[in-house]
Amino acid sequence: MEKKVKKKTWLKWLLGVLGVLVTVAVAALIFVNVYITKSKPVIEGQVAVAILDTDATVTRDEIGVPHIQADTDADLYRAQGYVQAQDRMFQMDLSRRQASGQLAEVIGADAVDTDKFFRTFSLRDAAEKSWEGYDAEAKQVLEWYTEGVNAYMEEAKENGDLSFEFALLGYEPTEWTTVDSLTIGKFMAYDLGGHWNTLAVRHWALNEFPEDKARELFIQYPENAPAILAANKQQSVKVAGEFDTSVIPPEFNGSNNWVVSGDKTASGKPLLADDPHLGLSTPSIWYQMHLESPKQNVSGVIFAGIPGIILGHNEEIAWGVTNVGPDVQDLYIETPNPEDPTQFRYEGAWEQAEVRKEPIKVKDGETEDFEVLVTRHGPVVSNILYDKEQAGAVFSMQWTALEPTLELQAVLNFNKASNWEEFELALEDFQAPAQNFVFASTDGTIAYKANGRIPIRKSGDGQLPVPGDSADYGWEGYIPFDELPRSVNPEEGFIATANNEVIDNAYPYHITDFWAQPYRYERIAEVLEASDELTAQDMMDLQMDQKNLYAAEFLVDMIATVRSKTDDYDEVLTMLEEWDQVDSKEQAAPLVFHKWIKQLPETLLAEEFPKDVFKMLDGKNHITDEMMRNAFAGKEGVWVTEYGGVEKWLVDSLETAVTEIEGEQGTDLAEWNWGEQHQLTFPHPLASASPIFAEFLNPDPVPIGGSNITVQAAASTPEGNVDHGASWRFVADLADLSSAYHIVGPGLSGHLKSDYFHNQVDDWAEGDFHETEIIDDVEGSILILKAE
Numbered sequence: 001m002e003k004k005v006k007k008k009t010w011l012k013w014l015l016g017v018l019g020v021l022v023t024v025a026v027a028a029l030i031f032v033n034v035y036i037t038k039s040k041p042v043i044e045g046q047v048a049v050a051i052l053d054t055d056a057t058v059t060r061d062e063i064g065v066p067h068i069q070a071d072t073d074a075d076l077y078r079a080q081g082y083v084q085a086q087d088r089m090f091q092m093d094l095s096r097r098q099a100s101g102q103l104a105e106v107i108g109a110d111a112v113d114t115d116k117f118f119r120t121f122s123l124r125d126a127a128e129k130s131w132e133g134y135d136a137e138a139k140q141v142l143e144w145y146t147e148g149v150n151a152y153m154e155e156a157k158e159n160g161d162l163s164f165e166f167a168l169l170g171y172e173p174t175e176w177t178t179v180d181s182l183t184i185g186k187f188m189a190y191d192l193g194g195h196w197n198t199l200a201v202r203h204w205a206l207n208e209f210p211e212d213k214a215r216e217l218f219i220q221y222p223e224n225a226p227a228i229l230a231a232n233k234q235q236s237v238k239v240a241g242e243f244d245t246s247v248i249p250p251e252f253n254g255s256n257n258w259v260v261s262g263d264k265t266a267s268g269k270p271l272l273a274d275d276p277h278l279g280l281s282t283p284s285i286w287y288q289m290h291l292e293s294p295k296q297n298v299s300g301v302i303f304a305g306i307p308g309i310i311l312g313h314n315e316e317i318a319w320g321v322t323n324v325g326p327d328v329q330d331l332y333i334e335t336p337n338p339e340d341p342t343q344f345r346y347e348g349a350w351e352q353a354e355v356r357k358e359p360i361k362v363k364d365g366e367t368e369d370f371e372v373l374v375t376r377h378g379p380v381v382s383n384i385l386y387d388k389e390q391a392g393a394v395f396s397m398q399w400t401a402l403e404p405t406l407e408l409q410a411v412l413n414f415n416k417a418s419n420w421e422e423f424e425l426a427l428e429d430f431q432a433p434a435q436n437f438v439f440a441s442t443d444g445t446i447a448y449k450a451n452g453r454i455p456i457r458k459s460g461d462g463q464l465p466v467p468g469d470s471a472d473y474g475w476e477g478y479i480p481f482d483e484l485p486r487s488v489n490p491e492e493g494f495i496a497t498a499n500n501e502v503i504d505n506a507y508p509y510h511i512t513d514f515w516a517q518p519y520r521y522e523r524i525a526e527v528l529e530a531s532d533e534l535t536a537q538d539m540m541d542l543q544m545d546q547k548n549l550y551a552a553e554f555l556v557d558m559i560a561t562v563r564s565k566t567d568d569y570d571e572v573l574t575m576l577e578e579w580d581q582v583d584s585k586e587q588a589a590p591l592v593f594h595k596w597i598k599q600l601p602e603t604l605l606a607e608e609f610p611k612d613v614f615k616m617l618d619g620k621n622h623i624t625d626e627m628m629r630n631a632f633a634g635k636e637g638v639w640v641t642e643y644g645g646v647e648k649w650l651v652d653s654l655e656t657a658v659t660e661i662e663g664e665q666g667t668d669l670a671e672w673n674w675g676e677q678h679q680l681t682f683p684h685p686l687a688s689a690s691p692i693f694a695e696f697l698n699p700d701p702v703p704i705g706g707s708n709i710t711v712q713a714a715a716s717t718p719e720g721n722v723d724h725g726a727s728w729r730f731v732a733d734l735a736d737l738s739s740a741y742h743i744v745g746p747g748l749s750g751h752l753k754s755d756y757f758h759n760q761v762d763d764w765a766e767g768d769f770h771e772t773e774i775i776d777d778v779e780g781s782i783l784i785l786k787a788e
Contacts, residue, residue, distance in 0.1 A: 039156070039163045040753045041086040044781045047155075051078055051147045052787035058083055061780040063770050064748040064756025067290040074144050076293040077307050079785055081148025081176075084287060088304035088750045089153065090165040091283055093173040094685060095305055096180040099187035100124040104368075105361040106171045112360055112368060117384050119358040120372050122402055123190060127182035130404040138409040142178040145307035149176040163751060165686060171363075184305040185408060189401035191278065192433040194329030195514055196397055197616040200385060203331070203465050204239040204613055206232045212638050217623055218463060220513040228460050231467045235333045235393040239385055239613060255322035256543070256711055256726075258496035258524055259438040259446045261489065266533045267735035270440035273539040274311060274320025275726035277713045282684040282697060282758070283750035286728045288742060290774050291415070298415040299740065299774045301728050304750075308411045311730065313740055315774070316418045317441045318732035322497045324434040326454045327462030327512045328400040330475075332377045333393050334468040344375050344396075345469040351376065377468055378402055396468060398475065400453040401432040420445045420488065427451045428481055436497040440734050448495040450485040450502050453478045454511055461510050479509045494528045496521060498711075514619060519549040519709045536733040540741060543729050544767035545711040546583040551593050554625070555581070557632045558596070558650055565647040569654060571669055583712075585675030585705040591665075592672075594707055595657035598718075600624045603653040604643055675703025677720040680765055682746040682758070699746055699758040702765045712767075729769065738775035743768070 043060050056070040056079040066083050070076040085092065097103050101119035103111035134142070153173060156162045166172055205214045206229065255276040262268040278285050286301040291309060300312015311320055337343035343350040354374040359367050373380040375396045382394035406429040413426035419441055427437065427449060434452025439445070455475040460466050466473040485503045487495055499516035527542050528534070559573050572592060579589035601620035604627070609617070627637055631646035643649050665672050684697035704722060706712035715724040729743040745764030749756040763770070 036164045037753050039161045040751055041749065043783050046784045046786050048788050049078070049082060049148075049151050049785045050788045051151045052785055054787050056785040058783040058785060059778045059780050060756075060783075061772070061778050063759060064754070065288050065290060065742075065770075065772055066748075067292070067774075067778045067780075069292045071293065073141070073293050073295055075787075076291055076296075077141050077144040078148035078151070080289065080291060080307055081145040081150075082152045082785065083148075083289075084304050085149045085152035085156075085176075087748065087754070087756075088283060088287060089149075089156070089173065090163050091750050092149070092176075092180075092184075092305040093166075095184050095187065095303075099183045099190075100180075101358070101360070104363065104365075106169050106363055108363040109365050112362060115360050116370055119360070119370060120379050120381055120384050121190060122356075122372065122374070122379050123186040124179070124183045125356070126402045126404070127179050127186050130182055130186075130406065131179055133404045133406055134409055138406070138412055139178070141307055141412055142181055142408065145181065146176050146178050168686065181306050182408065184303055186401055188303060189405075189407075189433045192323045192325075192435075194325075194327065194399065195618055196329040196331055196381070196399070198514070198618045199329075199331045199463070199465050200237075200239045200395065201613055201617045202463065203232050203237060203333075206464075207236045209608075210638075216627065216637050216639055217617075219619065219622055219626075220463070227472075228464050228466055231333055232464055235335070235467075237333060237382060237393050237395050237465070239616075256496075256498045256520055256524060256713070257320040257322045257436065257438045258494060258528060258539075259440045259448070260494045260528060260534055260539075261446050262444050262734075264493040264528070264532045264534055265735075266535050267733065269442070269733065269735035270444065270446050271534060271536060271539050271734065272313075272318045272320060272438060272440040272446075272732045273543060273730065274322075274438070275543050275713070275729045276311070276321065277715075277725055278727040280680070280682050280723050280725055280727065280745065282682045282687075282699070282746050284682075284727060284744050284746065284748070286744050288728070288744050288748055288772070290772065290778075292774070296416050297774055299772055300730070301742075301744065302411075306408065306411075308408065309415050310411050311728070313732045313737055313774075314415065314417075315737050316443075317420075317423060317439065318734065318737065318740070319414065319423065319437060319439045320730060321435040321437055322499055324436050324450050324452065324454075324502065325499055325512055325514065325516070326434050326452070327510070327514070328432070328434065328453070328455060330377075330398045330455070330457075330462055331381075331395045331465035332375070332398065332468030332473070333465050334375055334377075334380065334396050335393055342373060346376065347469070347471055353380070375468065377474065395465060400434075400455065400478075403432075403453075405431040405453070407431065419443065420447050423447075424449065436499075436502060438495055438497070440732070442734050442737060444734075445489060446495060447488045448486065448497070450511070452484075454484070454509070455479075456509065461513070463513065483509070485511075492529075493532075494525075496524045496528060498524060514622075517550065517622065517625070517709055519553075520711050520713070522549050523547050523711050536731050536741060539731040540729075540767060540769050542711060543726065543731070544706075546705045546707075548581045548583050548590065548593070548707065548710055550597070550709045551579075551581045554597070554628060555593065557628075561632075561647055561650050562654055565651050569658065572654075572658060575669060583674060583705050583707045583710050585678065585703045586673055588669060588672035588674070590674040590705070590707065591661060591677050592657065594674075595661060595677075596654050597621065599653040599657045600628070600649070603656065604639055604649055673703075674705060678704060678707070678714065678716055678722060679720055680704045680714070680761070681721045681723055682761065683721075683723065696752060699761045702761060704765045726764075729764075729767075731769065739771050739773040741769040742772050743770065 054071045059067045068079045101115040104115045257274040260271045287304045290299040298309045298314040300309040335345040337350045356372040358370045377396045378398040380396045410426050410430035417423040431453045439447040498520035500518045500521035501515040583590040601624045679701035687694040687697045706714035708715035713725040714722045716722045732740040746758045746761045747756045
């Protein structure tokens with residue numbers, strides 16, 4: 001009897017403890033939920049905003065797009081700053097910190113190397129210098145916008161309404177400044193800026209490989225520059241050193257855009273489509289808005305932290321961009337003075353470099369001293385390639401974006417332009433990064449311009465570092481604005497770009513030899529050429545097109561080559577032969593093709609490179625594509641011959657690819673499919689810190705089709721996470737510019753409790769566009785920003 005009583009007492013005690021724990025856990029969850037919900041943006045009712053002169057109205061439509069109406073431009077931009085901060089304050093703060101090299105201050109020692117990288121790249125310094133060049137009107141807009149951001153920030157701090165991410169990291173954002181906005185703009189120039197890392201790799205290759213092997217690693221070998229080749233061989237700069245390649249943007253931050261004349265459309269008016277390809281994340285890099293005042297009515301997207309609309313349409317025109325990708329980042333081989341490493345040789349004398357003190361504050365740690373040396377060409381970047389270097393030669397970098405530029409001024413003028421002449425005039429101020437602009441207007445005009453500063457070199461073509469000690473090298477200006485590639489109302493009836501080669505060899509200036517693979521452009525042109533009755537729906541369908549023209553070029557020869565060597569993969573090869581060459585998520589063939597094609601450079605090249613140098617090498621498949629073309633034509637190069645021939649290379653690569661697939665999806669080919677490996681993700685920057693954060697902050701992965709070379713751009717990591725693609729999809733029908741069609745995945749809000757946090761994930765995957773109006777009264781939640 002006593003034992004039974006003790007047992008009951010113990011059980012009662014245990015249940016009591018469990019009850020307390022459950023109560024505490026529930027209370028904690030309730031507290032966290034209430035705390036997080038407290039910072040959810042207010043989107044209905046009235047809010048007093050003292051900085052406004054008159055009331056402004058913010059109507060959020062069914063997908064969360066804010067439509068802002070104000071009586072003056074001053075209040076319009078103030079309201080834009082306020083609303084962006086409501087939805088994206090943490091993203092805005094993180095963006096300015098990353099671009100400025102100030103992450104360690106709030107994250108800690110793990111971010112110090114990233115801060116050193118961006119301090120060296122000098123984006124904030126360039127933004128500060130750019131401010132002085134802006135005209136009074138643009139400066140005023142930036143100041144109005146800044147007032148709006150700070151009005152929200154002050155209100156959120158006072159009410160304890162800052163988003164939960166600030167509490168997790170234990171800090172509050174500092175006052176927003178006009179230079180913060182310009183710095184974020186410079187970061188986008190960095191994200192689309194150039195291929196300095198590939199120049200460093202080529203320098204390494206010339207010093208590590210015989211010339212015939214190094215030659216095959218170039219897109220086009222610079223045969224007519226013996227002095228440049230000699231300088232690279234004689235003055236070796238250390239490149240290998242466990243460089244952090246995570247800070248390098250994707251090699252082709254590409255995009256698609258096209259514009260079709262009324263001669264080829266059902267309505268008789270132009271159609272325009274644009275889908276810039278950037279990293280896919282939570283929240284989106286883009287923020288969609290509609291801005292209306294008596295002086296403008298414009299709709300589209302902008303980077304959070306910047307005023308205006310960078311891409312979109314007003315009542316008379318529409319426009320979009322892709323990246324030109326010109327050679328605008330040059331490396332110089334600088335010779336430091338052994339007696340004073342802050343001096344560098346130039347024309348036989350030692351020249352003093354600028355020494356910029358950049359102390360890096362570290363959360364829970366001591367401030368770390370850091371210096372950036374700036375030669376006549378630009379900042380010395382060698383110290384971010386490796387840890388230690390003997391004084392001998394170092395790299396400095398010249399880059400168009402490090403000069404004062406006026407992109408925001410151009411954007412503000414785009415918004416109010418009404419025809420091609422006004423728009424092209426505004427383009428003169430859009431200087432970095434260089435972009436392929438397509439344009440259409442309600443008067444029927446379609447146009448294109450490859451716009452931005454593209455350097456003219458005294459010697460060389462931007463493929464290799466050049467001597468920094470001689471006046472024979474460097475830049476002597478830029479391609480004149482009136483001579484940049486341009487087309488207005490062409491006979492073909494359409495203009496399309498997909499980061500492909502935009503000009504032929506007759507063009508007198510060098511742009512780059514490093515164009516994107518042509519397959520997206522070829523597919524776009526194929527579809528546009530085939531019809532004279534095109535509609536807006538056709539443009540949306542084309543943006544979701546999964547036809548794989550990469551496979552169309554190579555697959556027959558790849559299969560035949562393997563069959564000539566072995567019978568081991570007959571079932572796999574038969575499946576590839578029967579494939580319709582569409583990268584649909586249900587099929588196995590896209591899985592095999594992409595695994596195989598991406599394995600080719602790994603099999604052939606990787607073992608002869610240090611890991612970090614190999615990761616720095618952009619255009620790996622460009623290189624191996626050309627090696628395959630030559631091998632199939634009976635002209636095997638050095639790399640392929642040394643490996644054992646094209647047959648061995650392709651068989652070994654296929655074997656590795658199939659083994660990987662079997663490890664991931666089993667040995668039954670009938671069970672393989674592309675969507676199992678290829679899944680859409682929109683990762684949040686805090687999600688990697690904890691599986692719990694990932695569960696709440698990331699949407700569930702979605703199997704999708706497409707790939708890095710289809711019009712429906714969906715580039716994936718080796719693990720299969722689709723994290724790069726159409727960051728915004730846009731179609732405008734110039735027959736009726738009262739609205740246009742958009743997708744911004746994963747959604748417009750940065751707040752996890754918002755209805756607009758992940759509401760466009762499935763829309764992105766399925767191609768379900770949303771029509772955004774700019775003329776009629778929009779239905780939705782209404783917030784009145786009240787002037788005091």
